[in-house]
Amino acid sequence: MSEFAAQHGLDLVTVVPPMVLGPFICPKMHGTVRATLAPILGNREDYHFLINAAMVHVDDLSRALIFLLEHPEAKGRYNCSSDTVTIQQVVEILSTHHPEFRVADSVGEAKGPKLPGLWSKKLWDLGFKFKYGVKEMYDGAIQSCKEKGFLD
Numbered sequence: 001m002s003e004f005a006a007q008h009g010l011d012l013v014t015v016v017p018p019m020v021l022g023p024f025i026c027p028k029m030h031g032t033v034r035a036t037l038a039p040i041l042g043n044r045e046d047y048h049f050l051i052n053a054a055m056v057h058v059d060d061l062s063r064a065l066i067f068l069l070e071h072p073e074a075k076g077r078y079n080c081s082s083d084t085v086t087i088q089q090v091v092e093i094l095s096t097h098h099p100e101f102r103v104a105d106s107v108g109e110a111k112g113p114k115l116p117g118l119w120s121k122k123l124w125d126l127g128f129k130f131k132y133g134v135k136e137m138y139d140g141a142i143q144s145c146k147e148k149g150f151l152d
Contacts, residue, residue, distance in 0.1 A: 013068050014077045017061050018054030018118050022132070023140035029150050033141050039091050040101040040151075050087040054118040056080050057132035057140070067128050074126060081118035082130035083137075093135055098142060101151070 004010075019032045036053070038046035056064075061080055068074040085093075095103045120128075145151040 011075065013074045015061070015065055015068065016077055016079045016118065017056055018079075018081045019049070019056075020058050020061055021055050021137035021141050022058035023144045024058065025144075027148070029145060029148070033145065036090070036138070037141065037145070037151075039087070039094055039104045040098070042104055044104070047087060050085070050090050052084060052086055053090070054081040054084045055134060055137055056082050057130070057137045060130045060132050063131070064123060064128055067126075068123075071126055076122075078123045079118040079120045080123060081120050082132065083134050084118070085134055089134070090138075093138055097135055097138065 019036060021032060021036050024030065024033065034041065034043065035046040035049040036055070038044070038050065060082055064078070064080045068078060091103050094101065120130075142151060
């Protein structure tokens with residue numbers, strides 16, 4: 001694709017998002033939310049997604065897309081990940097900030113490859129700053145789930 005863009009005088013920028021989390025407007029719970037909420041939903045088959053999960057808040061992803069669109073020096077591929085967390089960190093965040101839910105205590109059984117996190121250095125070097133952390137990502141997703149009746 002980059003060869004095509006170069007041959008036709010087009011600027012091409014690609015954004016590589018990891019797991020996107022935060023508030024959502026779609027009527028159904030999408031796969032990323034289901035996977036990231038696995039410890040409170042009891043979906044053991046999704047634990048492997050959280051062994052070493054790169055994440056970004058949906059608003060930060062949107063802001064990064066606009067930032068790159070407006071930045072004349074933007075070229076090539078950009079990872080867009082504000083945080084990489086382990087399943088143990090996810091359990092700690094959920095237990096601490098959302099005690100109304102019973103968090104699965106068997107997450108240590110999670111099996112699967114430990115994928116490398118995504119580093120957003122190229123995006124940072126252009127001056128982009130992330131606004132939201134993992135806590136805010138989970139707060140937004142859980143609030144949306146409650147509003148839509150997916151969580152009590």
